[in-house]
Amino acid sequence: xxxxxxxxxxxxxxxxxxxxxxxxxxxxxxxxxxxxxxxxxxxxxxxxxxxxxxxxxxxxxxxxxxxxxxxxxxxxxxxxxxxxxxxxxxxxxxxxxxxxxxxxxxxxxxxxxxxxxxxxxxxxxxxxxxxxxxxxxxxxxxxxxxxxxxxxxxxxxxxxxxxxxxxxxxxxxxxxxxxxxxxxxxxxxxxxxxxxxxxxxxxxxxxxxxxxxxxxxxxxxxxxxxxxxxxxxxxxxxxxxxxxxxxxxxxxxxxxxxxxxxxxxxxxxxxxxxxxxxxxxxxxxxxxxxxxxxxxxxxxxxxxxxxxxxxxxxxxxxxxxxxxxxxxxxxxxxxxxxxxxxxxxxxxxxxxxxxxxxxxxxxxxxxxxxxxxxxxxxxxxxxxxxxxxxxxxxxxxxxxxxxxxxxxxxxxxxxxxxxxxxxxxxxxxxxx
Amino acid sequence: xxxxxxxxxxxxxxxxxxxxxxxxxxxxxxxxxxxxxxxxxxxxxxxxxxxxxxxxxxxxxxxxxxxxxxxxxxxxxxxxxxxxxxxxxxxxxxxxxxxxxxxxxxxxxxxxxxxxxxxxxxxxxxxxxxxxxxxxxxxxxxxxxxxxxxxxxxxxxxxxxxxxxxxxxxxxxxxxxxxxxxxxxxxxxxxxxxxxxxxxxxxxxxxxxxxxx
Numbered sequence: 001x002x003x004x005x006x007x008x009x010x011x012x013x014x015x016x017x018x019x020x021x022x023x024x025x026x027x028x029x030x031x032x033x034x035x036x037x038x039x040x041x042x043x044x045x046x047x048x049x050x051x052x053x054x055x056x057x058x059x060x061x062x063x064x065x066x067x068x069x070x071x072x073x074x075x076x077x078x079x080x081x082x083x084x085x086x087x088x089x090x091x092x093x094x095x096x097x098x099x100x101x102x103x104x105x106x107x108x109x110x111x112x113x114x115x116x117x118x119x120x121x122x123x124x125x126x127x128x129x130x131x132x133x134x135x136x137x138x139x140x141x142x143x144x145x146x147x148x149x150x151x152x153x154x155x156x157x158x159x160x161x162x163x164x165x166x167x168x169x170x171x172x173x174x175x176x177x178x179x180x181x182x183x184x185x186x187x188x189x190x191x192x193x194x195x196x197x198x199x200x201x202x203x204x205x206x207x208x209x210x211x212x213x214x215x216x217x218x219x220x221x222x223x224x225x226x227x228x229x230x231x232x233x234x235x236x237x238x239x240x241x242x243x244x245x246x247x248x249x250x251x252x253x254x255x256x257x258x259x260x261x262x263x264x265x266x267x268x269x270x271x272x273x274x275x276x277x278x279x280x281x282x283x284x285x286x287x288x289x290x291x292x293x294x295x296x297x298x299x300x301x302x303x304x305x306x307x308x309x310x311x312x313x314x315x316x317x318x319x320x321x322x323x324x325x326x327x328x329x330x331x332x333x334x335x336x337x338x339x340x341x342x343x344x345x346x347x348x349x350x351x352x353x354x355x356x357x358x359x360x361x362x363x364x365x366x367x368x369x370x371x372x373x374x375x376x377x378x379x380x381x382x383x384x385x386x387x388x389x390x391x392x393x394x395x396x397x398x399x400x401x402x403x404x405x406x407x408x409x410x411x412x413x414x415x416x417x418x419x420x421x422x423x424x425x426x427x428x429x430x431x432x
Numbered sequence: 433x434x435x436x437x438x439x440x441x442x443x444x445x446x447x448x449x450x451x452x453x454x455x456x457x458x459x460x461x462x463x464x465x466x467x468x469x470x471x472x473x474x475x476x477x478x479x480x481x482x483x484x485x486x487x488x489x490x491x492x493x494x495x496x497x498x499x500x501x502x503x504x505x506x507x508x509x510x511x512x513x514x515x516x517x518x519x520x521x522x523x524x525x526x527x528x529x530x531x532x533x534x535x536x537x538x539x540x541x542x543x544x545x546x547x548x549x550x551x552x553x554x555x556x557x558x559x560x561x562x563x564x565x566x567x568x569x570x571x572x573x574x575x576x577x578x579x580x581x582x583x584x585x586x587x588x589x590x591x592x593x594x595x596x597x598x599x600x601x602x603x604x605x606x607x608x609x610x611x612x613x614x615x616x617x618x619x620x621x622x623x624x625x626x627x628x629x630x631x632x633x634x635x636x637x638x639x640x641x642x643x644x645x
Contacts, residue, residue: 079498083494137499324497
């Protein structure tokens, strides 16, 4: 694998000396740092063999959405575990997965298009919602609220982002129209509950949750869609109403998320191309690069305590663990960790840290003999210290893995998503 | 022949016949008992395992427990209230433990059943030997007695043990032998009084074929 961040666009293989630990035909990647815009990274020239490896993993990961979505409703299960409810966010990722699978030729266009259309139609007409916001978890059979879950602002945003992106990739009039209807009916302004910040959600029994998106987090996608709405937009001031707390770890300055979980630095980037956007001097692409490097540094610093962590096994992020689902993370942030690593953590940072992430990916891939790789790609997490490997896959983790590999390879999601009018409106209203 | 306690020393009195009967009975008994054990074993264990590992209930509990984890993972700054649902996370471990326990119990049961089946086979063999002995012994005795009658020994009497099959047949046989012997004995006494020398000799010769007391 070869990766370089260069000041001039030239092809380079800085990993030539490491061929002993890497397969032949290493990834040749070119990252150009434009002198005019320090954040304008451009990827190019991935070696065919590495591209093939990444596409194979992406395809296996996409299989989750084809096999674990309901045949009639299109709703995607939260987990591969039996009895799992559907996750509205995973369903959104699934919509993109179908569109990409069609683009890649893994399925026919008509089959993928019909899946998207069926899912969107069901969401529009049958899936339970409140002012356009969906419940976090719903029954895959009938779209009704499951397990007393909340009407979720972030999960609805991820669903809508997926719907709009899939519709844009397909360019089909009908799916575009339905996705537009779903988006336009959402009363984003209502989700403020009269404050300057967006609430995490709402429950019929108790009203708005007492938690608000008040600091840097994965909610950037929610902010973008809310501010880009032409039907129920919140006031533009909400963009500046959340905190951008900065801290430093091992020389990496990061506007950090409370948990320090890698997914918070990745989810919005699955859709939004932040490379050219600057928010009050902050470039969130660069920020995610620094957060990823800090996460790796934290793992290395802790590698004496946990056998799981190493230079090729890192990436603390929310995942299953030996004792249940946890918001694992690194510094800066809470840094909850117990030696559990989710492969999607490092892999979904491929666009940020191609070299480091690809090394980790290869290392995990070699672990396939140890049950880490299965029919849907990498299982959710593993913990060497506890001799534990998750026996399931989670929908949203599959989704972020697939979209970020796709963005790394061809920037497909970014290209289409950034064309959306709502995104242009958000950029304009937030002054990015 | 005086009545005397009759004890057989040899259990395989007619080896060929007795072994044939033993084989027939053994196969029948083993088939019936084997089928019963098979049906009961899987029937009972099947229901027990079903009762103790209702997957749908387990998955529902796990899902409910997972939701509480999700909530807290998303809002770790919130106060984590005690939820009994969290206890059900252990359901998965419990299920794994259940599977181990069942595996253990079944291995132990299988071992015990193996020895029990061995003992059952020994018991069935011994029992069929005993049963067939009770049938084959008397038949053999009757056969021997009849052969002696055929050879002219009318003094022969058969005696079976109490509880043997065919005791009544043997008694009938003894009655028949008694009657024959009595008739022949009488004829022997009357024979010398016949005055037709050639006929008399022939009659006596014929009667002397029979041995009487």
